[in-house]
Amino acid sequence: MRRKARDRAAAEKAYDQAASHCLPHALVSKPADDGITTWAGLPFALLFLEWEARYPEEWTRHAKDWGWKQWLIRELATADHDDQVKAKLIDLVDLVVQRPYRCKDREYVRVARAMDGAELRGRLHRAHQSGNSWAERHAGYVLWLLDRPEAPNTRHVWRTWLAGTRTC
Known part of the structure; x- marks a missing residue:
């Protein structure tokens, strides 16, 4: 037996x-003790977030889970990643700043702060000068936060930034 x-x-x-x-x-x-960089689900997590970013209506119909989205973004923003994953995360930040806000999108500031560098800032500057009013505001705000790592990313800070001077 x-x-x-x-x-x-x-x-x-x-x-x-x-x-x-x-x-x-x-x-x-x-598993709780595994790092995100060695997690077998990492490619699927990135695909899940990309699906939400590129096809929000479809994602909402078939896979909507704001808590899961938030958890994934937070996990991905706290780890060291290889160049391929970093490129995918920069792509996600770029996609998100160019569309109207969706639930938990503010979490992508964590990713932007973790991936901060010339590639990301270049994309954010292009979005900020794109003529797309949402992208201009959102990218400008993210750039402003990148220059102020001590600033919290809260609704209050967002509203205060919108009401004041919005320069990068």
Whole structure:
């Protein structure tokens, strides 16, 4: 009987390992002690956020989960990533600043602060001068926050910034 239990446990472990690389299990199976950079679900998490950024209406119909979006963004903003993941995160910030605000988009400031550099700032400056009124405001605000790492990213700060001088 013990052998059956061991075999079953080994089979369950192998199944869980394989499932951790497939949807939807990969998105919900991140062990607490694993870093985000080694998480098997990282490609799916990036795809989930890109789906929301590029196709918000479709995402809302089929996958809407604001809490999950917020959690993923916060996790991704606190880790060291390879160049490919950094490029994807910069793309996401660029996409988000160029569209009307959606729930939890403010969390992307965390990503911008973590990915701050010439590539991101160049894109933000282009968005700020794009002629798209939302992109101009949003990118300007993110640039302003990047220059002030001590400033909190709150609704109050956003409203105060909007009411005042909006220069980068």
